[in-house]
Amino acid sequence: MTYRKVDLPVHEIRRFLEPGPIVLVSSASRGETNIMTMGWQTVMEFTPSLVGCIIAGSNHSFQLVRRSKECVINLPTADMVDTVVGIGNTSGRDVDKFRHFGLTAEMADQVKAPLIRECYANFECKLADACLIDKYNFFIWEVVKAHVAAAPKHPETLHYLGHGEFMVSGKTISRRSLFRPDML
Template sequence: MSTRLPVELPKAYRLLNHGPTVLVSCAHGSARNVMAAAWSMPLDFSPPKIAVVIDRATRTRELVDASGEFALNIPSKEMVEATLAVGSVSGRDVDKFQAYGLATFAAEKIAAPLLEGCLGWLECRVIPEPPIQLRHDLFLAEVVAAWADARAFRDGHWSFEDGCPRSIHYIAGGNFFETGTAFSAKPS
């Protein structure tokens, strides 16, 4: 099992800045669900805020609307089949955690479960913006806690050393790519 390290909240945006596919987990009462989302992004540093699209027709949307919170889990290539699966079926029809063998652990500040095996976790509380939620299915949220797998993200940065797990990015039609090699540019 990997070591989870806390991520300083002003640096939590770095977990999402490169545009990975995320798994949105949520819970309300005894109900819980998880869905894949390709459209999420950081919005601010302090307090840290994110945006994510959650379609109004989903079970996840019902639970987020009811609870006012959710988690963004950042999967690696090892979770690609589960990522595609939870994005392809409805939580109204199947318990995705059980059906796809998704282990969870408790979040620190929210009720939504966090998924084992991910590279990063952001615990989020919805910032109510009914007009954009209703019109665009866009949710803004404050990140209240953030964690990362020490093998992949440490000292506020993703690690691109050989053998380090990397995030995945959805293209379309069941196709993904894994984050590639990092390089630096120098100002001219």
């Protein structure tokens, strides 16, 4: 599936990352691209738009993102679960993941890492702070550009439970009327 995408102000990406979905991280360095599956990330700030994540040193992507200081965080939907699992269970040392999984690499606007066209959203990231990479494999990214599908409003996302199991996102409920205006 492919989506028509629109720009989203980068301070609004929390809508898609705060609920905790599994994401795909795409990267490029020295003519090579790769994709990894990632579940350990958090929003850290609205402005600048910061995201922190763990990329373990055992991942082939670790060296690509560390060298290039860039990546794209892509949001897959639940229909892509077998691709998500396949990407997480292969290594870029052995496999060209774009080709192997039939995914389309698109040019990003502000980074050299490619967007994954088939994903619902793509967040272009530049390394904002490297201070915890050596100690924790923790990268702090600034999201510099966000591409999001124009529809549907609520994508069905995957949330990893460990042990090969995923929670699929369910219904949306509003409690807007209970919020203080300054909390919205």
